[in-house]
Amino acid sequence: MSINWCNTALQPRVSQSLRLPWAPAANERDRREMLKRIGVNDAMELYNDVPPEIMLKEPPNVGFGRQLSEWELQRLVDSMLSKNKVFTDPPPFLGGGICFHTVPxxxxxxxxxxxxxxxxxxxxxxxxxxxxxxxxxxxxxxxxxxxxxxxxxxxxxxxxxxxxxxxxxxxxxxxxxxxxxxxxxxxxxxxxxxxxxxxxxxxxxxxxxxxxxxxxxxxxxxxxxxxxxxxxxxxxxxxxxxxxxxxxxxxxxxxxxxxxxxxxxxxxxxxxxxxxxxxxxxxxxxxxxxxxxxxxxxxxxxxxxxxxxxxxxxxxxxxxxxxxxxxxxxxxxxxxxxxxxxxxxxxxxxxxxxxxxxxxxxxxxxxxMVLLGGSGLRELARSIWLRSHYAAKRLGELERAKAPQFSGEFFKEFTARFPKPYHSIHRALLEKGIMGGLPLADKPPLMDEYSALFCVTEAHSMKDIDRLVEAIGEML
Amino acid sequence: MSINWCNTALQPRVSQSLRLPWAPAANERDRREMLKRIGVNDAMELYNDVPPEIMLKEPPNVGFGRQLSEWELQRLVDSMLSKNKVFTDPPPFLGGGICFHTVPxxxxxxxxxxxxxxxxxxxxxxxxxxxxxxxxxxxxxxxxxxxxxxxxxxxxxxxxxxxxxxxxxxxxxxxxxxxxxxxxxxxxxxxxxxxxxxxxxxxxxxxxxxxxxxxxxxxxxxxxxxxxxxxxxxxxxxxxxxxxxxxxxxxxxxxxxxxxxxxxxxxxxxxxxxxxxxxxxxxxxxxxxxxxxxxxxxxxxxxxxxxxxxxxxxxxxxxxxxxxxxxxxxxxxxxxxxxxxxxxxxxxxxxxxxxxxxxxxxxxxxxxMVLLGGSGLRELARSIWLRSHYAAKRLGELERAKAPQFSGEFFKEFTARFPKPYHSIHRALLEKGIMGGLPLADKPPLMDEYSALFCVTEAHSMKDIDRLVEAIGEML
Amino acid sequence: WSEPLVYELGDPNNSGFVRPYSHEDAELERILDVTPEEMLGHMFRDSIPNIPGLSEVEVVRHFTRLSQMSYGVDVGPVPLGSCTMKYNPKISEEIARDPRIRYLHPYQDPETVQGLLEMLYLLERWLAELTGMDRCSLQTPAGAAGELAGALMIRKYFIDKGEDRDEMLVPDSAHGTNPASAAMAGFKVVRIPTSENGTVDMEALDAALSERTAGIMLTNPNTLGIFEDRILEIADKLHSIGALLYYDGANLNGIMGIVRPGDMGFDIIHLNLHKTFGAPHGGGGPGAGVVCARGELAEYLPRPLIAKKGDRYYWDYECKKCIGRIRMFYGNIIPLVKAFVYIAMLGGRGLRESAIQSVINTNYFIALMRSVDGYELPYDPEKPRKHELVLSAKPLKRETGVTAEDVAKALLDKGLHAPTIYFPLIVEEALMIEFTESEPRRQIEEYAGALREIAGEARRNPTALKQLPRNTSTGRLDNVYANHPRSVTPTFRVLRRRLQGEQLSL
Amino acid sequence: WSEPLVYELGDPNNSGFVRPYSHEDAELERILDVTPEEMLGHMFRDSIPNIPGLSEVEVVRHFTRLSQMSYGVDVGPVPLGSCTMKYNPKISEEIARDPRIRYLHPYQDPETVQGLLEMLYLLERWLAELTGMDRCSLQTPAGAAGELAGALMIRKYFIDKGEDRDEMLVPDSAHGTNPASAAMAGFKVVRIPTSENGTVDMEALDAALSERTAGIMLTNPNTLGIFEDRILEIADKLHSIGALLYYDGANLNGIMGIVRPGDMGFDIIHLNLHKTFGAPHGGGGPGAGVVCARGELAEYLPRPLIAKKGDRYYWDYECKKCIGRIRMFYGNIIPLVKAFVYIAMLGGRGLRESAIQSVINTNYFIALMRSVDGYELPYDPEKPRKHELVLSAKPLKRETGVTAEDVAKALLDKGLHAPTIYFPLIVEEALMIEFTESEPRRQIEEYAGALREIAGEARRNPTALKQLPRNTSTGRLDNVYANHPRSVTPTFRVLRRRLQGEQLSL
The missing domain is CATH 3.40.640.10 (Type I PLP-dependent aspartate aminotransferase-like (Major domain))
Known part of the structure; x- marks a missing residue:
C-alpha cells in the first residue's frame, strides 16, 4: 500500500486567479516539474516553431471576459433560457417531419x-x-x-x-x-x-x-x-x-x-x-x-x-x-x-x-424499442393513429375548413386548410399558449397560405386536441 | 447460444387495461404458469389466511383514480411545481442552520x-x-x-x-x-x-x-x-x-x-x-x-x-x-x-x-470534500467569511439597524436587528423577489420581532448583497 | 484493493473546484479591511485541513470505478428478506431532481412552496388511506425513527393517562429495530415466542399480558412471511387490557391494497417508503419512515403535520399532546416525492396488483425449491408465504458442513446478491428471501437454479465452496481482523497514527 | 458473451411501457368508427414487429451491465491520437438536459426560442474569433460533414467564378476524411508527401500546384503533432495561384487561443466541438462539426446562419451563393450547447492555458518515453510536438515480432485504452497518442510505465503477449470470421436466417 503522506507541512496555497478544473496537471508544481523534465524553462518554448508574427498577443476575446464558476454559468444560462417558451400544456401541434413524442x-x-x-x-x-x-x-x-x-x-x-x-x-x-x-x-x-x-x-x-x-x-x-x-x-x-x-x-x-x-x-x-x-x-x-x-x-x-x-x-x-x-x-x-x-x-x-x-x-x-416491444410499438402507433384522426375529424368539422386536406390515408401528421390565412390563426393560437401546426405558406411543395401541417401524437390527450379545435373554431 | 425464437406466430396482444411496468412477471401468461406451478387456480388463494371480514373489497382509493403514464404524471407534477417559487436571483438569504450553497x-x-x-x-x-x-x-x-x-x-x-x-x-x-x-x-x-x-x-x-x-x-x-x-x-x-x-x-x-x-x-x-x-x-x-x-x-x-x-x-x-x-x-x-x-x-x-x-x-x-481538497475548503470558507461580513457591515450601516446584532465573531450566518418589525420588511422583500433572512419573532431563544437571521454564502455575489441591502434601506 | 484510496491520489494543495465570484474576494478584503485570520484569532485553524484534493476528472473516475465495484437493484436481484428491494423507477429520480424541489429552503414562506406542500398533502392522505389510519407524520427519516416515534407516542399516551405501563411485547421473530426502539423509549422488552405454525404463540401472549403491558410491536405478515391469521384476536386481547398495537410496516409489500393494518386493529404504524413505495435505498439511506396513527393516538404524532385550509397547504405545528419533533424540519423530502410519484402512477389497483405479484413470486420460488435437496422451509411448509420466505440450510449444513453464510458467498460468486442470512433468529441457518414484484420470472428461476447448483457443489467439494467468493472484486474478508481491538481501523486517520508508531487499541 | 442479447431476454408480446392516455383509446375508436386496420387496408402491417419487449427493470439492467462492459473517459484515459478525448464536464450535461432546450421543436416561432438562439449566436461569434474567420455555420453535425461542406463551398466558389478546378491537394499524413470529403465533392485528390522533418514537402507541393488546383486541405499541427512552420509560405503559394486553403480543425486543441487558422491564411475551417470544446463523443456521436469561413467564402456557408438584428436573434436563410443545407434544421444543438458552456466557463485565458497544458502533457510523455527501448519518435525527435505525438513500435517489432496492434491489446489488458494505431500511414507500426490537458500527470506516467512494461514482456515472452487481452470482457476477436462473406453477421435477422438454413453470403 503506497500512501501519499499528506499531513505534514501543509501550506495554505497561494490563491490562483485562474484555475483549470479540467486540467489536473495544470497546477504550478506539476507544470514546473514537467517542464523541467521536458527540458524547457517556459511552456511557450514549445511553440517556437510557430511564426511569431501570427502568435496571438492576448488570449482570444471569447466568453465573458473571465473564467466563470459553475454557479455563475448556471445563473447566466437560466436567465437566457427563461426567454424560451416550452409548450407542454398542450404539447406543440407542429408537424414537419419532427413531432413531439414522449421520452421515457x-x-x-x-x-x-x-x-x-x-x-x-x-x-x-x-x-x-x-x-x-x-x-x-x-x-x-x-x-x-x-x-x-x-x-x-x-x-x-x-x-x-x-x-x-x-x-x-x-x-x-x-x-x-x-x-x-x-x-x-x-x-x-x-x-x-x-x-x-x-x-x-x-x-x-x-x-x-x-x-x-x-x-x-x-x-x-x-x-x-x-x-x-x-x-x-x-x-x-x-x-x-x-x-x-x-x-x-x-x-x-x-x-x-x-x-x-x-x-x-x-x-x-x-x-x-x-x-x-x-x-x-x-x-x-x-x-x-x-x-x-x-x-x-x-x-x-x-x-x-x-x-x-x-x-x-x-x-x-x-x-x-x-x-x-x-x-x-x-x-x-x-x-x-x-x-x-x-x-x-x-x-x-x-x-x-x-x-x-x-x-x-x-x-x-x-x-x-425493447422497452416497448413489438406489441407496445403496435399499440402506440395505433393510439397515435386514433388521436391524429380524431384531430383531423374535428378540425374538418369546423366551418369551411378541410382536414385532412388530402384524401390519402395518413399517420400522425396531416394537412388542414382553413378559410382564412393560417398565419393569423397561428399567431392567435400562440397568444393562447398553443403552438399550432406548421404554416405551409412558404413551404414547398405546397406553398399554400391557408394550409398548415399538424402533428398529433401520444402526447396529446383528447382534451388537448379539443382545446386546439375550439380555439381555432372561435377564430373562423 | 440459446436463442428465444420470436418470429413465429406473433399475435397482437389483447390490450390490457392495467400494465405494471415495474412488475415484469405480471403478464397473463407468466402469471398463469406460475400459479399452476404453485398449485393454485387464483392468486387470491394465497391470501386465504387473511380474515375475510377485513379483506378490502375494492382497491384502495389512492392516486388519481387510474394508472398514470409517465407523461401524464409529468404534466401533473409540472402544474403542481409551477406553484413553487425558487429563489436563485438572488439566492435566499435565509439562515437557520441551513443555507443556500452551490452544488457542483x-x-x-x-x-x-x-x-x-x-x-x-x-x-x-x-x-x-x-x-x-x-x-x-x-x-x-x-x-x-x-x-x-x-x-x-x-x-x-x-x-x-x-x-x-x-x-x-x-x-x-x-x-x-x-x-x-x-x-x-x-x-x-x-x-x-x-x-x-x-x-x-x-x-x-x-x-x-x-x-x-x-x-x-x-x-x-x-x-x-x-x-x-x-x-x-x-x-x-x-x-x-x-x-x-x-x-x-x-x-x-x-x-x-x-x-x-x-x-x-x-x-x-x-x-x-x-x-x-x-x-x-x-x-x-x-x-x-x-x-x-x-x-x-x-x-x-x-x-x-x-x-x-x-x-x-x-x-x-x-x-x-x-x-x-x-x-x-x-x-x-x-x-x-x-x-x-x-x-x-x-x-x-x-x-x-x-x-x-x-x-x-x-x-x-x-x-x-475531495473535489475541493483542503486548500479549496480553506478558500471557500474564507470567501464565505468575507461575503457574510460584507453583508453584515453594509446592513449595519443602514440607519438605526444593527448588524451583526451580537459582538461575537461569526461565520456565514449573523443576526441583524432593524428599527421596525422585520416581518414587514420580509414581506416587502418577497414582493421584490428577494427571500430575506429568517424572522426571529417566534424563534427561541431570541423571540425578537425586530430581528432576523441572515445567511450569506459563496452563492451570493456582491451585487446580490447590495440588492438586499438597498431594498431594505429603502424601507427603513 | 483495485482502486486507490483518495489519500493516495490527491493532495490538499490541489483542488478541482472553481469558487463562485472569486474575482470579488480581493475587493471584499479591501472594503472590510480585516481578515478572518485577525478576527478569529486563536479560533483560526492554523493549517489547512488534511483533505486530499483532486481535479474533476479524477473525482469522476474514482467514483465511477467504485460504482462499478458496487451492486444494486439496477445490476441484478437483491432479494434481501424484509428489505423489499424493488425496482426504483427512473421517472421518480427525474422528478426528484427538479430544481423546483431541490432548490427550496426549508424556511421559505409557505406560499412559495404550495406545489410541494400539495404533493406532500396528497401523499399523507394516500398513506392514511392505505393503512387505515387517520393521520401521518412525514417527519421520520427512517423506519427505525418511525418506530421510535411510535414507541414514544405510546409512552407519552400512558404518561398522559397517568398509567404506569413499562413493558413492550415483541415477538422473537421481530426485526431487531423493534426491541431497540422500545428500549430507547424506555420500555422493558418482553419477548413473545413463535408457535409451531409460525405465528405468535397465543398462550405465551396471554401469559405476558398484564397491567404493565403498554403494547405490542408486530409485523404482519411476520418475518417468516406468514400472515398472523389470529391478528383480530390479538388486537382484542391487547385493547381489552388498555394496551396498544404498533405495526412495523417493513413487511407491508405483500398485502398493500389487500388488507389494512388499521382494519387489523393496529393503532400506530410506520411505513418504509424507501422499501414499499419504490424510493431507493441509497446503499443505506436516505429513507423515509412515515408514522401514522388513528383515533386519539393521532394527536401524539410528531409535528409538524401537513395540513390544508381552504385551498392553502401549510404545516400544522399545533401540539397539545404530541411527542414533539423527531428531527429538524419536515422529513426526507426527496424519498417522499418519489413515493408520491410511485403511488400516483400505479394507483390503487396497481399497488394491489403489485402486492399480489410479489406474493406470487414468493410462492413460485417456494414451488421451485420444493424439489431442491439441502434446504427446508420451516414452520408449516404448506402455508402460503406473503412478501418473503425463510429457508433453512440446516439439512445442507448437517450433510456437508456448508453453512448459510457459505451459501451466501457462493451466490455472490455467481454474480447474485445473497439473501438476508441468520435472520430471523428462530430459524437455524436462515436464508430469508424477498424478490418483490420487480423480479422477472426468469430471474427467480435462475436464483432457484443457483441454490440447487450450490447444494450440488457443497456435496461434491465443500472445502472449495467455503473459499468463495472469487469472482467478486475482493475475496472473503477477515472479520476477526476487521474487529480486533488492535487492528480495527475505522478511518485513515487511525491507520496513519498506527503507521506513525502509535499503539492504538480499542 | 456475458450479457445475453435482447432477443434472448424479451418477447414481442411483453412491454414495459405505459402508453399515455390509454384509457381514451376505446372512446376514440367509438367516435371515429373506423380502425387503422380498415383504413390502411393492404398497407396495414399484418404481424406485430419482431421486437422483443422487456419490463423497465430488465431494460435498465441490460443496459447498465452493458455500460459496465464499456470504456470511456470517465473510466480512464482514452489517448486516441487526433480524437482529442478530453474530459466532458458534468455541468454541460446538466445544462444540456434543461427542458427549456430539450423540449423545443425546431419549427417553433423564433420569438419562443430567443434564449437558445442567443446562446448559439454567442457561440458562433466566439468560434469565429477563435479561428480568425468571419462567419460560422452551426449546421454540420460532424467534422466530416464540415469538410464536405467546405469542399462543396470550394467547388461552388470556382463554379461561380467560372473556373474549372478539379484537384484538391491532401498531404499523405492527412486524416482519411480529407480525401474522402474531397472526393464526395467531386475533386480529384492529389497526394502531397511529407518531408523528412515531418511537414509538407515544399518541393512536392510546388510540383503539384497548377491551374487545376482548387485548394489544399491541411491540418496544422499535422497528425504527427508537428506544426507546419512554413504555413504562411504555403498559404501564399496557394493564394497566388487563386487556390484556397481548408483547415481540418481536428487538431486545434494544442494551439487554441495561441495562433489562429485565419491568421495562418486559411479560408475555410471546420471545428470538432465534440473534441476540442469538451462535448462528449458518445461512442461515435453525436458530434458538431461547425464550419467557418472568411471573406467571400463566408457567403458559401451552408444556411441557415444564426444572426441578430437589434436585440432579436433569428435564422438567416438568405442564400445567394451558399451551397444550401448540409442537413435538416440547424445543427446538433445539444453538443453546440455543451461547447457554449465550455467556452463560457474557461474564457479566452482558460482555453489558452488548456491548450498549453495539452502540449506540456504531450512533450512530458515524450520525455518519459525517451528512456524506453522499443519505441521511437520518427521525424525529427527533437522538435516539440503539439496536441499529439506518433511513436513507432518498429524497433520492438524488429526485435521481438510484437506489433503495434499487440501493444494496443496489451494496454487493454492493463485496463488502459490503446492509442490510435497504424495511423498516420506514413509511420510504420504507428502509435498515435493524444492525452489532451485532461490527463493527470500521474496517469501520463502510468501510461509510459505500461508501455515500458509491455516492451519488457515482449522481450521475455512475445507469444504470451500476442494472446492478450485477457482481463477484458472478451478475448481477442476474430476479424477474419467477422468479415468473411459467409460468416459476416451485421444483424440478428441475418443470424436467424442462417440458423433457419439459408445460405447467406456477401
Missing part, C-alpha cells in the same frame, strides 16, 4: 451512463463489448422493424441518409439520373441537392397528385428510364400520407433496373407495412420518434438499411457492427465489420466520408 | 450512478467494495476535517446526531444530567427533548450572553456538577457566532468528568479551529453544506464523531466501516465493523435503533 425516463437514465457517452468509437472491441453489443442490438432491432437485413449504426439524420442512399445507388448502378417524389420533405430535397453538388447528378422530381397527396404513378412511370439510378419516395410523405401505391412503385422501379429507396417514420411501422415487405432496396428514415426528444432539431438518428445484397452492402456508407467470435473460438463477441468501405482505410475511395455519427442516439433507440 | 454538477453525476443509489446497506462486502470504500473514505475525510479519530457513516441529521450523542454520553457516564447551551438551534433543542422522553434525563439550559451571543462561562460553571453526563454546545451556534470560549468550556467540562459534545458546521472548519483541537469528546453536525443542496429540509447528513476511546466508540450509535484484509491475507478490503453495537444483533441492548441512515449523502460529501 429510463432512456435518459441509460444515456446518462457515462461509460457510454464518454466513449470513443469502439475501435478496440475487447474493451468496449458493451457499446458494441448495444449497437449490434440497435442494428438488429431496426432491421426487424424495417424487415430489412442490414442496418448501419447511424447516419446524421433522415436527410443525409437519403442523400447518401442516392450516392450509394449511383455507385451501385453507375448511373446519374435520380427520380424523387415531389411530396417529400422540402428540407430533405434541399439536402439531397447539396450533397449531389459535386456529382453531376440529374435530379428529376415527380409531381404528386393534388387530390390524394400520393405519388402520381403515371408521371412516375414516364419519368423513370433506363438511365435512372434510383427512385426515392417517402412513406409517410411530407403531408403525413401513407402512399398505398408503393408496391406498384416498386414494380415500376425494379422493371427499369433502378433501385427503390424508401424513407420511413419507424414508429409508423407499428401498424404500417414494412418497407422490406414491399421490396425496398434501401431504406432511410429518422429514429427521432423512438425515444429521442426534440432537441430543437438535433441530434437525431439517421436510419440506413439495405437488403442482403453484396453490392448494396459493399456500397453502404457508415459503420457496421457484426457478431464474431474470439480468435480461440471460445466465445462470441462484437466488432466493427467491413471497415474497408470506410474513409480511415479507403480514403478517397471510401463509400462516404462519415466517421462521427449519432451512435449514442442508437443506444436510446435500442432501449426504446 | 459532478456531485449529482456521481449520485446518479445507479449501482450506488439502488444498493442496499452493504451487508455482503465482497460484492459491494465500491460503496464500502466510499463510506470509509467519507469517514476518513470527515475525521481529518474534524480532527477526530472515529466517524460513523451517518446519522439522520445534526439534531438526531446531537440527541444520540447525549444518549451515548449518558450510557458512557451512567449519569442523567445534561447541560445544553442556550444558544443552540431551537429545533435541535426540541429534538433532543423528544429523544430523551423515555430516559428520565435532567436537561439544564445555560443562558447565553446577550451581548456577545456566546456561552456565559460563569453560568456554565455553575450549572455543571458531578452528576452531569455531558455538555452540548454549538460552534457556530444558532446566531452564527463562533464561540472563542470553547477551550475554557472544555476545561470546565472535563474537570467535572463530563463529556464535551460539540456541534459544528463542517464547512466552517476551512478557517475555524477543529473541535478535535479543543478536546471535544463527541462531535456532531450536518454535512449539508458539503455538496448536499437544500431539498426543503432533507435528506441531509448527520455527522457523528468521537475520540479514540474504547468506551466512546463502543457506545457509538450507527454504522461503521473499517479497513480489513481478505481471509487469505492477500489483499485489503472494507467491511462493516463493530456490528455487535447494532440493533440487528444486540436488539434491545443496542447502542441505537438506527439502521437506515443517510449513506448516499455521505457519498456526496466525500466527493465534495
Amino acid at each position: 425516463a429510463v432512456i435518459d437514465a441509460i444515456l446518462s451512463r457515462s461509460e457510454f457517452y464518454t466513449a470513443y468509437t469502439p475501435y478496440q472491441p475487447e474493451i468496449n463489448q458493451g457499446l458494441l453489443q448495444v449497437f449490434f442490438e440497435y442494428q438488429s432491432l431496426m432491421a426487424d422493424l424495417l424487415e430489412m437485413d442490414v442496418v448501419n449504426v447511424s447516419m446524421y439524420d433522415w436527410s443525409t441518409a437519403a442523400a447518401e442512399a442516392i450516392l450509394a445507388a449511383m455507385r451501385v448502378t453507375r448511373k446519374k439520373r435520380i427520380v424523387v417524389a415531389g411530396n417529400i420533405h422540402p428540407e430533405r430535397m434541399e439536402v439531397i441537392e447539396t450533397w449531389l453538388l459535386g456529382k453531376e447528378a440529374d435530379i428529376r422530381v415527380v409531381e404528386f397528385d393534388r387530390e390524394t397527396g400520393k405519388v402520381d404513378l403515371d408521371r412516375l412511370e414516364n419519368t423513370i428510364d433506363s438511365d435512372t439510378a434510383a427512385v426515392y419516395v417517402e412513406v409517410p410523405n411530407f403531408f403525413g400520407v401513407i402512399d398505398d401505391g408503393v408496391e406498384a412503385i416498386a414494380e415500376i422501379v425494379h422493371r427499369r433496373k433502378a433501385l427503390f429507396i424508401v424513407g420511413v417514420d419507424p414508429l409508423s411501422l407499428g401498424i404500417v407495412r414494412s418497407p422490406g415487405s414491399y421490396e425496398a432496396d434501401i431504406v432511410v428514415g429518422d429514429a427521432q420518434p423512438l425515444g429521442l426528444g426534440l432537441n430543437y432539431g438535433g441530434p437525431y438518428l439517421g436510419i440506413f438499411a439495405t437488403r442482403w445484397d453484396r453490392k448494396l452492402v459493399r456500397q453502404m456508407p457508415g459503420r457496421l457492427i457484426g457478431l464474431t467470435k474470439t480468435v480461440d473460438g471460445s466465445e462470441y463477441g462484437f466488432t466493427m465489420i467491413l471497415q474497408t468501405r470506410e474513409q480511415h482505410i479507403r480514403r478517397e475511395k471510401a463509400t462516404s466520408n462519415i466517421t462521427s455519427n449519432e451512435a449514442l442516439m442508437a443506444v436510446a433507440a435500442a432501449a426504446y | 454538477a459532478v456531485i449529482d453525476a456521481i449520485l446518479s450512478r445507479s449501482e450506488f443509489y439502488t444498493a442496499y446497506t452493504p451487508y455482503q462486502p465482497e460484492i459491494n467494495q465500491g460503496l464500502l470504500q466510499v463510506f470509509f473514505e467519507y469517514q476518513s475525510l470527515m475525521a481529518d476535517l474534524l480532527e477526530m479519530d472515529v466517524v460513523n457513516v451517518s446519522m439522520y441529521d445534526w439534531s438526531t446526531a446531537a440527541a444520540e450523542a447525549i444518549l451515548a454520553a449518558m450510557r458512557v457516564t451512567r449519569k442523567k444530567r445534561i447541560v445544553v447551551a442556550g444558544n443552540i438551534h431551537p429545533e435541535r433543542m426540541e429534538v433532543i427533548e423528544t429523544w430523551l422522553l423515555g430516559k428520565e434525563a435532567d436537561i439544564r439550559v445555560v443562558e447565553f450572553d446577550r451581548e456577545t451571543g456566546k456561552v456565559d462561562l460563569d453560568r456554565l460553571e455553575n450549572t455543571i456538577d458531578s452528576d452531569t453526563a455531558a455538555v452540548y454546545v454549538e460552534v457556530p451556534n444558532f446566531f452564527g457566532v463562533i464561540d472563542d470560549g470553547v477551550e475554557a468550556i472544555a476545561e470546565i467540562v472535563h474537570r467535572r468528568k463530563a463529556l464535551f459534545i460539540v456541534g459544528v458546521d463542517p464547512l466552517s472548519l476551512g478557517i475555524v479551529r477543529s473541535p478535535g483541537s479543543y478536546e471535544a469528546d463527541i462531535v456532531v453536525g450536518d454535512a449539508q453544506p458539503l455538496g448536499l443542496g437544500l431539498n426543503y429540509g432533507g435528506p441531509y447528513l448527520g455527522i457523528f464523531a468521537t475520540r479514540w476511546d474504547r468506551k466512546l466508540v463502543r457506545q457509538m450509535p450507527g454504522r461503521l466501516i473499517g479497513l480489513t484484509k481478505t481471509v487469505d491475507g492477500s489483499e485489503y478490503g472494507f467491511t462493516m465493523i463493530l456490528q455487535t453495537r447494532e440493533q440487528h444483533i444486540r436488539r434491545e441492548k443496542a447502542t441505537s435503533n438506527i439502521t437506515s441512515n443517510e449513506a448516499l449523502m455521505a457519498v456526496a460529501a466525500a466527493a465534495y
